[in-house]
Amino acid sequence: MAEPIRHDKTARQLRLLSDALDSGRLGPVRRMVNTLSPAEIGNLLESLPPGKRSVVWGLVDAEDDGEVLVHVGEEVRESLIADMDQDELVAAASDLDIDDLADLVEDLPDTVIDEVLKSMDRENRERLEQVLSYAEDSAGRLMNPDIVxxxxxxxxxxxxxxxxxxxxxxxxxxxxxxxxxxxxxxxxxxxxxxxxxxxxxxxxxxxxxxxxxxxxxxxxxxxxxxxxxxxxxxxxxxxxxxxxxxxxxxxxxxxxxxxxxxxxxxxAAGLDEDEDLFSPVRRAFRRRMLWLTINLATAFLASSVVNQFQDTIAHLVALAVLMPIVAGMGGNAGTQVLALMVRGLALGQIGGTNIGVLVWKEVRIAIINGIGIGLLLALIVLAWFHDAKLSLVIALALTVNFTSAALAGVFVPVTVKRFGFDPALAGGVILTTVTDVMGFLSFLGLATLILVR
Amino acid sequence: MAEPIRHDKTARQLRLLSDALDSGRLGPVRRMVNTLSPAEIGNLLESLPPGKRSVVWGLVDAEDDGEVLVHVGEEVRESLIADMDQDELVAAASDLDIDDLADLVEDLPDTVIDEVLKSMDRENRERLEQVLSYAEDSAGRLMNPDIVxxxxxxxxxxxxxxxxxxxxxxxxxxxxxxxxxxxxxxxxxxxxxxxxxxxxxxxxxxxxxxxxxxxxxxxxxxxxxxxxxxxxxxxxxxxxxxxxxxxxxxxxxxxxxxxxxxxxxxxAAGLDEDEDLFSPVRRAFRRRMLWLTINLATAFLASSVVNQFQDTIAHLVALAVLMPIVAGMGGNAGTQVLALMVRGLALGQIGGTNIGVLVWKEVRIAIINGIGIGLLLALIVLAWFHDAKLSLVIALALTVNFTSAALAGVFVPVTVKRFGFDPALAGGVILTTVTDVMGFLSFLGLATLILVR
Incomplete structure (x- = not known):
């Protein structure tokens, strides 16, 4: 199994550097920073809050500036560029290979780009223009024209x-x-x-x-x-x-x-991979607000289902106590299927030819899990509320919701992808909406049928 | 932004291959498969259900067998090895470089390992033993002793x-x-x-x-x-x-x-990266059962909070309708913080020196989002239930839960990691438990104080 924790060495460096910064002696900080590779400096800058980030950025050797800018995320890059004057930017950009420069050029002010182009010889200028003429996520943008x-x-x-x-x-x-x-x-x-x-x-x-x-x-x-x-x-x-x-x-x-x-x-959390760990509150707030608003809309969808069963709940308040379990467990089961599917889709492993087999496999697992976890749940509910019918209702509802979760787990990402959206981004929101709605509907619906009438 | 959808070419290949398999003409399938690299063959085998997988595996050139085994996930590897006889396995293993062989050796039957060792010259046998003497996730296991x-x-x-x-x-x-x-x-x-x-x-x-x-x-x-x-x-x-x-x-x-x-x-979904897309139902069921049982325990924790407020809910059933919103939105907000933190921890960017700044940033975002989304939520609830106090309660509860989510989003992964666990694995379960418990507690608690008494 791969170890996901990437490196405690960086964390140690960070602590040393922070101590040195706090002590105000910038000489050691400069020496420490400039033993690092541009990628390491980039990683370090990303882990520093804005104030310290500016100080350390000012201490980086000018010749590494360009490479560091290439290696940081877009948000951090903007904050670093904002700290540089035009001459520094031109110098940094001029040090770069064509492919790296092409990567950076869109984030540079126009005046800087003009200066950089002027400082290049005609061959390199033409090469840069050629690289920039290809789409952003294409081989043309990745290539370096410098070949033997x-x-x-x-x-x-x-x-x-x-x-x-x-x-x-x-x-x-x-x-x-x-x-x-x-x-x-x-x-x-x-x-x-x-x-x-x-x-x-x-x-x-x-x-x-x-x-x-x-x-x-x-x-x-x-x-x-x-x-x-x-x-x-x-x-x-x-x-x-x-x-x-x-x-x-x-x-x-x-x-x-x-x-x-x-x-x-x-x-999967509605964030961009370019998000700065220390992005300004106003900016972070705006982006997250959008994601939360989408989620709010789906939450109301689930609530409106519960709303249909107010009378049932008034009749037996224990249903309100137990209903989050059915909804939440369906979400957990569906998320597992979704994770398998998102990986499979990313690897191109899923297509019309094997989806039937997958659905059948997942539905069988869902039913077996529904019976297993359902039985466990029924016993706990029986011990808690001393109501055999309630136990039956929750076990049945769980099995129904696990099955919906399996179907949604397979079909939601495939459909989302077919419509050209990103399954990792939209899949989770849609899936949990399905499992919440189906969880409340099956549990409260069955309760109305079996317990109330 | 990186394109997450990896390759439709593989999906296309898969379709062609499936058609050929269905038609029963194995000649074209064999030719198609053997134009692929071992990694591509591995990916293809992973995307085939067990029956077809065995057929295609039988058509792969014997000289590629070893490399293909190295390139597939552990579960699929076991299913492929089960399809081979001892001579085939010995031949496949003998073709490999020392580092690849070391990777494979633990999944081979002992009799095969003995045969492979016997077929090696003394130098290579000693090299293999040396590589195997290092820990599984160490440089020693990755290295190839074949150097100039x-x-x-x-x-x-x-x-x-x-x-x-x-x-x-x-x-x-x-x-x-x-x-x-x-x-x-x-x-x-x-x-x-x-x-x-x-x-x-x-x-x-x-x-x-x-x-x-x-x-x-x-x-x-x-x-x-x-x-x-x-x-x-x-x-x-x-x-x-x-x-x-x-x-x-x-x-x-x-x-x-x-x-x-x-x-x-x-x-993040409680799965292993070695999980086979088509793993046998019994096996998949057992693993997922464990994860779902853990989640069931945490769900009961949240339910027991709701249970304390049965009287309040009986008094105003609308609370049961709205309570999943407060809990769920807290979960969404917390998941965003968690994703940032898991990435930061994996990159070594988070340590004692910057965690205070991070908490303060996230709490501020949570409060602003609490006010923003809370106001929106309050207006919708006012229009729906015509109860100004209920609107106030839900907005306040949401802000409290967003703040708990921010704190849990920062501290849960850090604590989990400090105790030597994987923040990506355990972080989500603990976080949503916190946001569920705090969501129900703040909403139903405030409702009891403001609405009922």
Whole structure:
């Protein structure tokens, strides 16, 4: 089982840093911060309340500013950018690779973007514009146009001479790409192959044309899937005419996978993964208010069901005591099915071909659980209220609600997804509405039939 | 915003495959399956109900069997292993790298393990035993002992000659490691550096000793953090005496990050990330029963609060109609705080130094939301029940419950974690118990004080 608690090391660093900040000696703080990687600095800044965050941000080495901005969530990024003047922003942005700059550019003030574009040479400016021309969650946005290409009709020693002349390769280069005269992608050569074969070996003997190139318009989610299903370190990106445009590297894919995971966890609570832990109260309030209002509407739906049974409840107040149990337990059972389904949908594992089998499996589990938990519940209620009929009613109602929960757990996320919404976000609200309504309806309805009349 | 829907391509494949299976022509199915990578085959098998799963598993190329077993969740793995005879299992296991084999070995029958060990040479057997001697979630288990080392007192051309003689390098080799005579880790040489420097360059000029080696007992969660914070592709693993034992590569780290993410999503619903979408009803039932029983106990806690107010409810049945709203809305508000906290704790962003600021922020949001949503709620209740005092009671109770939810949202996960439990697993149950109890108590209590007496 994976350990979900990510790192106590960061928590320790945070404590040390906080102590140093509190003591007012900024020298040690600066030294401590600048031993960290940009991602670690970003994580640290995210964990600091606004005041301390500004102080520490001012102590970060200017050369790391750009990378740190790339690594923090959008809300925190805005707060950091607000702390910088134009010259600092231009300098920070100018240090970045094209793909990182493309990621940042939308959050920068227009005047800064103009300055950055002016400071770039024509080739890089064109590259940036090209990257920005692709959709936000596409391979085009993820790719780095900085690639090393070689021709197929040469030999290893010629390539080695070229590389020595060229000097350093782009980060995470594990392959050189082989292109045609028209820059069409033909295949790739592993650096490993260059090192383990004799100098005279022709390049086309080493050519690996098995890995398919990624289409520039592919979604970033699909890119992430391909990388993790094939254990790729990097992959070439091509356009419709198979022209090589750039490459995507695993480090950016890891960021996407992390974001997807955060998105799933946060959206189940109606939050955005870019939410700042310390976002200003006014801003946080507005966003949560929306979510709570949606939930309020669904709560009234459930209440209106209870309202229909006022006479029944007046006749036997114990029903008011027990009704939250039936509704709540249905919610718990449904949430389990929902979690399985949301994961399955995210992995593309669920479709028209297996949904029938899934429903049947879940309904059987619901009925068995209904009988098991229902029996337990009936015994407790019998001991508490000494009313055998009430015991029967609650056990029956629970089984009905578990079954509704199973059906809703399977069909709600599938339907939500079919309508183009996010099952993780909308699924939970709709599901608990179903289980609340069905819980109250079955329990109070059965009570009216069996107990009151 | 990250796209949470992972891939419709897999869903499409699944449909095609299901059609082919239904038609009974297994030739096309076999061809289709064997164009996929082991991870893709694993994903496909996970999405098939037991019967079809067995059929497709029988069609997978024997050489992929081992890798597929490594890539599926534990429950599915057991079902696949049950379909294989001893010879197939031995063959599958023997094809694997040491780190993958270590991952699989616990799920294999003892007789198979004996056969596999017998078929290995002494060096590999010792390596496997070494890897297995480390804790399950440690760097030692993740590492692959298959590494290429060079000595510092040599030059590039000597290394190149050695590599050409050696032939192929282990997968994902991006660095060679430099060790002392006693095999202590000194630093690493990028393959890039070997390619871009002149043949006569001494190795020690290229030595990069900046990346710290990973301690073999480090947790896999911490390893994952370091990889993603530093954009590593691979990292060396050493023991207490700095002896180089192996290396960890990014592809295994990506698997860990995915598992952590699944764990968070699934454990919030009391499920295990290894749960099979199609696990046998009896097995699924037993596991879910446990979770539902825990939830039943907490539901009774909330009911016992309502029970104290039977007289009040008998006096005004509208209270029974409205009480689920106050409890449920508190749950929704608290879940939002909990999601923020679980993420923050997982990222190590929360500690004694900032928890006060967080509580104060969340309490302020709760009070503002209490007033906002409370006012809305009061107006609706006034229009519905024409009772100004009832409106006042529900608005006050909601604000009290939002505040309890904020406090519970912050302190429950922190406390749960401090006691060594998983905040994602236990946090939600405890939180909703608090908000249910406080919701019923504040609403019915205030109603008793203001409306009844």
């Amino acid at each position: 290409t070689v021709r197929a009709d040469t030999t290893i020693d010629v390539v080695l001479r070229y590389l020595r002349l060229r000097g350093e390769l782009p980060d995470h280069t594990d392959h050189l790409y082989v292109v045609s005269k028209r820059h069409q992608y033909l295949g790739r050569i592993a650096l490993q192959a260059l090192l383990t074969h004799e100098a005279g070996t022709p390049i086309n003997q080493l050519l690996d044309d098995e890995q398919p190139a990624i289409d520039v318009n592919e979604t970033s989610a699909e890119v992430a899937r391909q990388f993790s299903d094939h254990d790729w370190i990097s992959a070439p990106v091509v356009d419709d005419s198979n022209i090589l445009l750039g490459r995507i590297t695993i480090d950016d894919v890891v960021d996407i996978i992390r974001e997807q995971a955060e998105h799933q966890v946060m959206s | 080392t060079v000595r510092a007192d040599t030059t590039i051309d000597v290394v190149l000659r050695y590599l050409r003689l050696r032939g192929e390098l282990p997968d994902h080799t991006d660095h060679l490691y430099v060790v002392s005579k006693r095999h202590q880790y000194l630093g690493r040489i990028a393959l890039q550096a070997l390619l871009t420097h002149e043949a006569g360059t001494p190795i020690n000029q290229l030595l990069d000793d900046e990346q710290p080696a990973i301690d073999v007992n480090e947790t896999s969660a911490e390893v994952a953090r370091q990889f993603s914070d530093h954009d590593w592709i691979s990292a060396p693993v050493v023991d207490d005496s700095n002896i180089l034992l192996g290396r960890i590569t990014i592809d295994d780290v990506v698997d860990i990050i995915r598992e952590q993410a699944e764990h968070q999503v699934m454990s």
